Amino acid sequence: MLEPQRSAVLGYFDTRFGIPLITFDNFYLLLRHKTYSLLSTTPHVERLAGLQVHSVGLPVLRSIRHHLKPTTAALQHFGTEARRHILDLSETQVVTLLREREQPLHLAIQPGYVILRHAGHILGCGLYTPGRLRSQLPQHPVVSF
C-alpha cells in the first residue's frame, strides 16, 4: 500500500496510542479481506508474485464498518511503543475480564480501543465505552495467574 493511504491507516496507531509511524518503517502494509497486515520488507517479495497466497504477514488492523480495530497481535508486538490509552489491570480484573469478557469500569479517557496491560506485560486489545470495558482478547484457557 502506497502513501498517503499507508500513513492514513498506520496513523491510527499514532493517533490513538502514540505509537510513532517510524515504528512501521521496515514493513509493507497490505490489505486483504478488510484486514491490514504488516509484512517484513524484503528484496525477495517480487519473486513471490506468481504464488496464490492465502495470508500475508502479521494482521494488525481490521476494518469494521467505518472504523479500524487493532488486533491483539499488533498491540502485543508494538504496544511497548505506546504512550496513551493503556489500561493497567489488577490480577483480579484480568481474571474477571478473561472469564466474563467484560466488566464495569469508569475512566476519564476517550472511548475506543485500549491496550490491556498487567504487571508490565501487554495482554492485548480491549474496548472501553463509558462505564464498561470489553475484552477483545482471543478466547484463551488461562487458569493460572
Added chain:
Amino acid sequence: MSTCTTVFAPYAAFIPDFPAFCAALQTPRPCCLRVNTLRTTPEAVRELLMSQGYSVTSSPIADELLLVHNLMHPGRLREALLGYYHSQALTSALVSRMVAPQPGELVCDLCAAPGSKTSHMAQLMDNQGIIVANEPVHTRLAMLEYNLKHLGISNVVTTRYTGQNFPLRCKFMRVLVDAPCSGEGNYRCDMQGRVQHMRRATGAAGDLPRLQKQLLIRGFDLLAPGGSLIYATCTYNPAENEAVVQELLEQRPATIQPLTLPVPHSPGLLQWKEYRYGARMQHCWRLYPHQTGSVGFFVASIRA
C-alpha cells in the same frame, strides 16, 4: 492390546538398546518450551515460571529452549497468552535449528501446519526475509495462521497448495519438508506398557511413503542452486525415512550432508529387510526417546 514391545518389535533389530527405548516411552518427560525471542528472553521466561514454583532448566542444545519438569498444561499460563513461549518437543525444535535459516533468506516450509517449526524459523531469522509456509488442509492452515499471529510473526506468507504440486517458478535457499508420517515417534506407553497416541490406522501408512517421496522430490526441485533441504519425519519406519531419501538420490543429483549439532543420535540405516541404502545414508539422524528424552525423529540434510 498393543504394547510397546509388540508395536515396535519390527524395529528391535535396529533401535539401539531396545529395552531402554521401551522404558523411555513409559518415563514422564519434562515439558519443553521454546521461548519466543521476538517478544522476550529465555531469562525472563525462566524467572516468571520459577516465581510460580516451576522447576526450570535450560536445554544444553539451544538457548531458547527451556525444560520445565512440573508443568502439565503449558497453554494455560498467562505467559502462553502473552505469546512468550510455544510448547514444542525438543527434537521438533532441533529440526528448525538444522534448517539453520538466516535473516533475510527466502525459505519454504512445504508441510507447515501447525506452525511450530515455521514460527521457530521465523524467530531464528529475526522476522527478516520471507518464509513461504504451505499447508493444503484448510483446518490445519487455520491452526498455522493462528500460531503465527499469536507469536507475532511478520515474515511469513501462507499458501494452500498440495505440497507435491507446489509451483516451481519460485526457488528457495532453504526448504523444509517435515512430511506427514505415521507419527510413531509420538507414541507413549502407559504404566502397563500399552501404547497411547497411535494416530493412524496401519492401512493408511501404506500410502505415506509414496506421498513422502513426491513431497521430497518437489522440495528438492524448489531449491535454488547450492540450496539446502531438511527432510524430517517423527517416525521410525525406514519405509518413510531412508527409503524416501534413497528414492530422491536415485531420481535427482542430491547429496546427503552430515549434521553437526551436539545431540545424541543414531545414524541412518544402510539396510532394512531386503532393501539396501547408499553409504551416505549414515549421515542421516535417527533420534530416539531414550537418547534425547524427547519425541522420536528422523532427519536428513540434503544439498542440491
